[in-house]
Amino acid sequence: MTANKWNLSDFGFGVGLRSVHYNYILENNPSVDWFEVISETYLESGGRVRYVLDKIAERYPIVLHGVSLSIGSSDPVNFEYLKLLKALADRVKSPYISDHLCWTGVNAHNVHDLLPIPYTEESLKHIVNKAKQVMEFMERPLVLENVSTYAQFASSSMSEWEFHARLMEESQCGMLMDVNNIYVSAYNHDFDSKEFIDRIDPSLVCQYHLAGHTNKGTHILDTHNDHVIDAVWELYRYAYQRTGGRNTLLEWDEDIPEFDVVHEEALKAKKYRNEKPDPTMMNLPRPTIAPKMRLTPVEKNELVNSMSHKL
Amino acid sequence: MENNIPLTTIQRWMQSVIEHPGTNDEAWNSEQAQKELPFDEAYANVLPSKTLTPVERIGIYRKMFFLRMTESMAIDYPGVKNVLGEFEFDRIVAEEYVKKFPSHSYTLNHLGRYFPQFIQETDLRNKAFLYDLSRLELSITNNMDAEESPIVHQQEIASVQPDQWEHAILIPIAALEMLEFDHNVCEYLDAVIEEVTVPEIKNERTFVVVYRKTYRTYWDILSSQQYFLLSALVSRKTFSESIALLVEQFPDSQEELQQKLFEWFNEWVSSGYFSKIKLR
Numbered sequence: 334m335t336a337n338k339w340n341l342s343d344f345g346f347g348v349g350l351r352s353v354h355y356n357y358i359l360e361n362n363p364s365v366d367w368f369e370v371i372s373e374t375y376l377e378s379g380g381r382v383r384y385v386l387d388k389i390a391e392r393y394p395i396v397l398h399g400v401s402l403s404i405g406s407s408d409p410v411n412f413e414y415l416k417l418l419k420a421l422a423d424r425v426k427s428p429y430i431s432d433h434l435c436w437t438g439v440n441a442h443n444v445h446d447l448l449p450i451p452y453t454e455e456s457l458k459h460i461v462n463k464a465k466q467v468m469e470f471m472e473r474p475l476v477l478e479n480v481s482t483y484a485q486f487a488s489s490s491m492s493e494w495e496f497h498a499r500l501m502e503e504s505q506c507g508m509l510m511d512v513n514n515i516y517v518s519a520y521n522h523d524f525d526s527k528e529f530i531d532r533i534d535p536s537l538v539c540q541y542h543l544a545g546h547t548n549k550g551t552h553i554l555d556t557h558n559d560h561v562i563d564a565v566w567e568l569y570r571y572a573y574q575r576t577g578g579r580n581t582l583l584e585w586d587e588d589i590p591e592f593d594v595v596h597e598e599a600l601k602a603k604k605y606r607n608e609k610p611d612p613t614m615m616n617l618p619r620p621t622i623a624p625k626m627r628l629t630p631v632e633k634n635e636l637v638n639s640m641s642h643k644l
Numbered sequence: 645m646e647n648n649i650p651l652t653t654i655q656r657w658m659q660s661v662i663e664h665p666g667t668n669d670e671a672w673n674s675e676q677a678q679k680e681l682p683f684d685e686a687y688a689n690v691l692p693s694k695t696l697t698p699v700e701r702i703g704i705y706r707k708m709f710f711l712r713m714t715e716s717m718a719i720d721y722p723g724v725k726n727v728l729g730e731f732e733f734d735r736i737v738a739e740e741y742v743k744k745f746p747s748h749s750y751t752l753n754h755l756g757r758y759f760p761q762f763i764q765e766t767d768l769r770n771k772a773f774l775y776d777l778s779r780l781e782l783s784i785t786n787n788m789d790a791e792e793s794p795i796v797h798q799q800e801i802a803s804v805q806p807d808q809w810e811h812a813i814l815i816p817i818a819a820l821e822m823l824e825f826d827h828n829v830c831e832y833l834d835a836v837i838e839e840v841t842v843p844e845i846k847n848e849r850t851f852v853v854v855y856r857k858t859y860r861t862y863w864d865i866l867s868s869q870q871y872f873l874l875s876a877l878v879s880r881k882t883f884s885e886s887i888a889l890l891v892e893q894f895p896d897s898q899e900e901l902q903q904k905l906f907e908w909f910n911e912w913v914s915s916g917y918f919s920k921i922k923l924r
């Protein structure tokens with residue numbers, strides 16, 4: 334176990350704030366350790382969402398989690414966006430800001446998805462440079478999350494974890510380790526999720542994400558629509574044993590149940606921190622050949638992940 | 645060894661494939677995608693998995709893109725979707741709208757901003773009705789994010805001296821918009837939201853105020869006289885100027901108007917339309 338480089342305090346076990354739970358939280362003050370909020374929802378709204386956020390920020394620690402920084406895009410840093418983000422981070426006293434190691438569009442488009450980066454020296458240099466600009470402007474640590482990906486590029490010259498590790502070393506940003514995303518990408522690209530975790534400097538891990546996913550047989554979709562599966566809990570336990578306590582957050586974005594169900598799921602992390610590991614759980618299943626995907630109404634909901642709905 | 649396709653080329657190529665409507669094959673072979681990277685080079689640069697080809701893997705992103713666009717637009721435009729039907733709505737959004745007005749914003753909340761304009765520029769059945777309905781729906785969406793303003797209460801109104809009223813100017817709340825339509829859009833949208841049978845689409849001059857009170861958005865129908873007076877007031881005309889204009893516009897109803905004026909005004913104050921009274 335090791336302290337994190339920035340001495341960020343461990344808030345404990347949090348839940349992603351979602352609008353379906355606003356009323357419940359305001360009325361019941363549940364004993365949640367902290368909330369993570371999707372920054373883009375609150376950047377410019379002067380309506381109810383802003384009111385609710387201010388109320389919740391009075392009572393709970395808040396960390397901003399963005400989906401449109403697009404650090405991996407070949408486009409330059411968008412300082413107009415950062416200006417809004419900084420004002421919001423100051424307003425809710427977010428100790429750091431997180432976003433994803435991905436790109437969301439190029440030529441000023443936004444396709445509103447977390448797209449995979451070619452892991453090349455060129456990309457690395459470009460992203461290191463952008464990350465430094467972001468941190469200098471934001472005056473707080475930038476923490477980047479590993480994303481679930483469904484494609485890889487032949488032009489990559491290094492693995493995802495090597496890229497992430499070098500990015501952190503060269504830019505001094507931190508990592509939001511999403512253990513579900515490690516699991517999903519390991520399945521989709523057939524790599525060893527433990528190796529991913531082993532290769533990340535534990536002092537640079539600032540936060541964890543946990544979530545449910547949808548296994549389609551040929552690949553896994555990061556749908557955030559269900560309980561966390563046991564194998565992902567085991568990955569969390571494995572990672573936790575290297576890092577010690579870090580802000581831990583459960584994401585649930587589709588088919589969202591009552592607040593208590595989401596909160597209880599987040600609190601399961603406590604148990605996994607304290608119990609002995611089960612090494613057999615670490616053996617990942619391998620992809621099976623399944624029928625080709627067809628677009629059906631049911632599948633719609635499965636396909637749309639955390640970014641799908643209005644932010 | 646690093647192969648040298650620049651980051652920006654890979655991204656422009658992948659984005660053009662994701663944003664291209666139609667089948668995976670059409671997207672990979674589109675003129676735009678080919679311009680960025682010829683098919684063979686692009687194909688060689690996306691690794692297959694044990695179970696999926698490069699085309700199928702990028703196809704996952706393509707499907708998610710169109711689902712996200714159509715779902716996001718359906719949240720803003722349930723009425724338009726109901727008129728068009730799900731299939732046609734999704735088709736128009738995916739194949740035409742997002743191509744013409746791709747998102748340039750950090751948030752999906754802004755995706756539908758140009759939908760009324762798009763409807764106006766597109767050949768559609770029930771186009772005039774759809775244009776009106778989309779303007780109402782956009783106004784409602786915008787209203788939810790408008791800045792919150794303090795509101796004027798009845799006590800403040802009561803404390804204004806009679807001689808001060810002549811020059812009084814009423815400042816509306818930020819979350820208030822006035823709209824005119826040629827169709828029964830409110831009736832239609834209410835039915836969609838309440839999930840009851842929708843009325844027949846009709847030509848009907850309709851005057852509407854969209855406003856927010858205690859963080860809830862409302863859309864109320866006004867009479868032409870109410871609309872005229874409220875429009876004058878929210879455009880910062882003084883109280884007496886606004887009334888004079890109203891009487892001039894509706895000379896035959898002068899007596900009736902005088903009776904109703906204060907009733908309307910009280911209703912508007914209690915609905916929270918105004919944030920401030922400026923007295924000279």
Ligand SMILES: [Fe+2]
Nearest residue numbers: 478511542584
């Ligand atoms: Fe995550």
